[in-house]
Amino acid sequence: MRLLLMGCCRFIHPVSWSSKFQTIPDSAPHLLVELRWLRDLNYNKDVIQQYTRGGVEKLTGITFTHYMQQAMLEAAQVTGDIPFIVSQLDGMIAMYELWNTNTTWDSTTGLYFRSPLQDAQEYSLPGYVVGGPGGGAVEVWNDFGLSTSQGGSNDYELIWSGPDTYRPSHNAYMVANAKAISQVASLSGNISLAQTWAEYADGLESRMLSFLYSNQLNFWIDVVEGTNLRVEGRELIGYFPYRFGIGTNETYIQGLEAGLTTEHFLSEFGPTTLEQTNPYFTALKNSTYCCMWNGQSWPFSTSVYLTTLARIAREGSSDIITPALFQQELGKYTRTNYKDGVPYTAESHYPTIDMWSGDTSNHSEHYLHSTYLDNVFTDLFGIVPDFGDTLVLKPLVPSNWSYFAVENLPYHGSLLTFVWDQDGSYYSGDHSAGLSIYSNGTLFHHQTELGPVNCTLPFATVDAAQTLAAQPEWQNILANPNSPYNLPLVTADYALSTNGDIQPWVAWKMNDGLLWYDTTPDNFWTNNQSRIPYSTINVTLARPRKIHTVSLAVLVDTERGGVSACPEGIKIVDGKGDTVAFKNPWTDCVPNALNTVPFATPTPDDSSNVTTPNQDYTVETDFLQIILSDKLEYTTSVSEIQIWVAPNMGPRHEAEDGVIGTFIGSYEGRPSGLNGTIENGGVTLHAGAWVELSGVRTANGEAGRTQVTVVGGGDGTVDVMLNWMTNTTLTFSSAANKTIELDLLRGGNWVTIFQRTGIPFVDAVVVGV
Template sequence: MAGSTKIALFGLVLSSGRQVLAGLNQAALAGKYFGNDAPWYQDRIPFFEVSDTAIMDVYYYRWQVFRAHQRDLGADGYISTEFIDDVSWQTQPSASINAATQFHLNEGRWCRDRRFRVDYTNFMYGPDANPRAYSDSTALSAWNAYLVDGVQSDLTGLLDSMQNLYNHWQDTQYDSSKGLFYVEPIADGTEYTIASIDASCGSDGFTGGTAFRPSINTYQYGNARAIANIAELVGKADVAADYNARAEAIKKNVQSSLWNSTFEHFIDRYYASTQCSTYWDFIRGRELVGYVPWLHNLPDDDTVYAPAWAHLIDPEKLGGLYGMRTNEPSYEYYMKQYRYQGTARECQWNGPAWPYQTSQVLGALANVLDHYPKTAAENTITAQDYMNLLRQYAKLHYNKNRGGLNIEEDYDSATGAPIVGLDRSSHYFHSSFVDLVVTGLVGIRPRADDVLEINPLAVDIKYFRIEGLIYHGNEVSVQWDADGSRYGTKGLVVEVGGNVVGTSKTLARVTVNVTRKAPPQYLRYIAKSIQLENSTVDPQIPRYPVGSVSVPDAVPYQVQHAIDGRIWFFPQPNNTGIISHGWLTPAGNGSEVWHMVDFGNKINLTSAEVAFYADGGIGVPTAYRVEANLANGWQIVPKAKFPRLVGNGITYASWSTVSTSQIRLVFTPPKGLPSRLVEWKLYSELVDGSVFHR
């Protein structure tokens, strides 16, 4: 529990008169939440404590989700995945799905190691992604990351690609007579909406129902603003003017055409006509997607739109007991189940609570409470509502079906239990939480200028402290103590570079000037052993590097999993294979086994990361070594350093450089237990776990 974690936090006054504060016991927090994998997190995440235990626990769990979904592609660097393992509709072979990219980048902008978001953004605008599989706001999310780290070079080289993608959308899914974009709900990541169900006359809704939606138009509004902002950074005034004009046109048309005064909500209008739907007609109900315009600051601060927020906390409308409903119980087909996988219910958006849109709505609400003064003054919804909804969302992470912390795809808002619950659903990464804590509860509002702005929404929180956050290259901490009993200093305290630069006796907006600095320079080692395609694609065609094992009749995809660039250590209940990953050996009998990587040609290798999973039924090997196939056959690599293996963490092995086409990890599973090799990565450089250049 947060209250039992020992911290060291007290005020000091330097001879210069500047006050500095000591901080949280980061090593203790990392050990508590991440166990043997703590070293991965210690230089990468902002550490946080808060008087609400559930919010604190979920905050650290969501960093585990982030870490688990960083897939190493080898030379292309890292991307974030939506599902923890492969699904049939992902982009092959990377497993990327652009529908979730906006959440990945918004969450990842708070990771101190910028490599993940830089690699990912470059990949999504490169030749091997599929950026139009789903609607998204990747350009805006990349801009939002810039607002945190302030590094222009991360963006400016992508400007042409961003424009090309935007224009492709405009050429193919834009109705010039209405000045709006349209999308089929399934391509918006939301099958079985009111539009798609009603377009089928209530018979289905998986596809169809193409409509002018608040979502895609808000995304394109945000993307246009981002492109304009980036163009201004590089002095392209004509491009900036063009895209600002496009954004203004979308804003005008969304407000004039998608706002429904009867429902007092932004809702869809049909693009495609069917027997039961007519072009330009409104759909017949409110949906949660109607709050997305505020997520990207599209609506004017006009009190005419304020009544929409009353629906969110109305238990008869969108305010479910355990989660936000995606549409209302008054809808004829509310919660009617159309789609199954076998007997298991599949994904639908006709009422279930989705973390996807829940996190969008919370982000939108934080914007309203922060910089929509006229709307907020209507008191339709308050900061207390934000905290109530954030807690409600946090509780969804405590899985009522599987147990423990495990975020899934969608939930029954009446019970709080997951609906879909398939193997693919565990630890699902199509939402945000860290970003909501940082920008909402803590209230850090990233800006393009060199100002640090804090406006916390933590109205009923007794205390919180976040530290180690990098903003415009500066180390930032924010602390709140309602009565001074936790940290010895009552009120709000803002620190930059370890120095107190702003205070307030109450939860109030604080702004301080900062000097922009270069953020820490991250290391970018390239794993040589990554194989993205498993042998089930075509086992007759070797795709180097190729994995093999000493055990006969091993499952081919498990062998490949040990070199596929994925690492996670989530519990694997009853060893059923649910969310398991890597190569599972037979139970140990004292004999050695090995996993070999064949590169096809000689390559220089110097070090390895080795990851084994462990629990009560799966054990860490009792011994291991690395061997290379050299001129005289298989030999232990020279001048080797083989630290003791750890379970559920990374062991770094190194040796003098060898040139070889084949290398293998030889190890001994414990007697009576199998071992699971989650991943081992091989490098030409010396990799020791360091994150930044020293």
């Protein structure tokens, strides 16, 4: 069997991380542990800083449970970038403390509570146990559609959301997050802080063990907050604590073993989220609602469960949870993530039939809430990421695999390649039979057997990681999450409309920050059925910028019977009317990929005179016109256009470059409270509006108390928030410069300016002046 996994040069994800984004917080940790294997570190950093600096949970309110701090640490263990993770310590702590309120933490039990819905698991067992007559168990599911408020016996809202519950999953997350903070504090040299958080984590873990474990079932269970009702039933979340190092002795492992039969959690497309012997288990759904956790197979949970199985199997601490069992369950997971013979992930899958159960149109397609690459790299191939110069592998690869290769996997600033060629005959090149490990193409370890590896990396990991981390982070300045409102703006001379009302394929989808290559759900522009064989796309920025390159994500669906193909040619004209790029034919256009077009020296609008592109040439303009000519008999479709500029290192940060709120339009572009106006080289903030700037830093990028000037005017007050942790109120009356002192953290900081009264105007934020 062959598995060839190749490192990618650039990850294309359907979110622009350079601006505030919408995501499902419970799945964000899964996203991080997937992103940690990318060559480009900036995607991972941007997601982390959305929480530690951008204040996702502070601005929007805490919602779903998560293990973000632990995921941040795990990401750093792969990248090796210790200075970056240390610089995020204050934000990691501030995030954690948002949960230490009486609405999420109980001082009596010392445990965290959340409804199953807010643990991303609606319609799960606790709701059935308390949602029936008199607050007891559900007796009959279909109570003629009547809720308790309508005279029925079932409380369907409570069945759906579940009661506030001390959950083993949520509390395991919080233990892991506290331990992660402790480890990062230790990396920073703050031993006292590290000890404080380690002791807190140990105390919380101890309370979990005494309160959330059922001796009757020998399994982790839910306990209802307030009544302390013990929900005696096995749910798949009982496998979560071990993934975070909780409940690892023989007794707890035996409890996990007991559920791994076809009577309990194992199924053809399993595991099930509720054991099959439970009276509330259903292999099919008893509702058309998308999301039910009383039996369906959820990739979100399965990916955590697989890591638990892998960690037990590689330690050899169970005769039941073995490498063979893990391989069996990973095989099921792989087969599950298909639809109609092609890779596909939706929300939930039926456990006994080959069909997705949570798969609604424009909602669940390619649902990013689970992991897979990380399950392959860490669980199957057994890479155990950690800081330092030692590489540890504990592979769980099937013994009958005679060959596999993992090529150019980024780790600690280097690219590692693993080649297993049992007899040395399968792969060409200079290698011997057995397992060979290369760093940037140079062999540094070889062994004849496919077994554990503990070897020293042939490079200084700290230096290599920092060299990679120091590379410039090019910025895409075209993404506008408020599209089609405000600037930057993308328009086109034509867009396909099938009903004359709402246009699904409007031009602004080319800069809404969402990038994917699918026709459903759609997020692309197309000139299909246009009467002319080319289209003109206009790009307008908020101010002139020095543009390095333009990238187009070209959607091609001809292999699926569609009519969208790569354009025949492309021409780019700047704001002066000069041609800065021309390709006809555009022979190197790659379908369903990000095509980057460098500029040439501008020429008068005569395309035949365009010189050879210059990779280092920049065009300074606030307007570009992109002309795409169709291939004969085909149309053109573009998912996203990106404009790349060098990072702004300050000291001046223009307000119009920021993200303007409040947030956000819908699929059809209807505004929802957008109340900031770009004008006069800045942003006017009306009632409830705000503007947010990222990347604000000191001159040397280090931490320190620094003067920061808000250049503005108008009449009114604003709150200046730094990394959503501190607020300073400023009052404007006509044009004015207001200087304050802020404790900037190392690297980029987030400055968010909120309108409080009147109509203030913000021109720029200037550091150190």
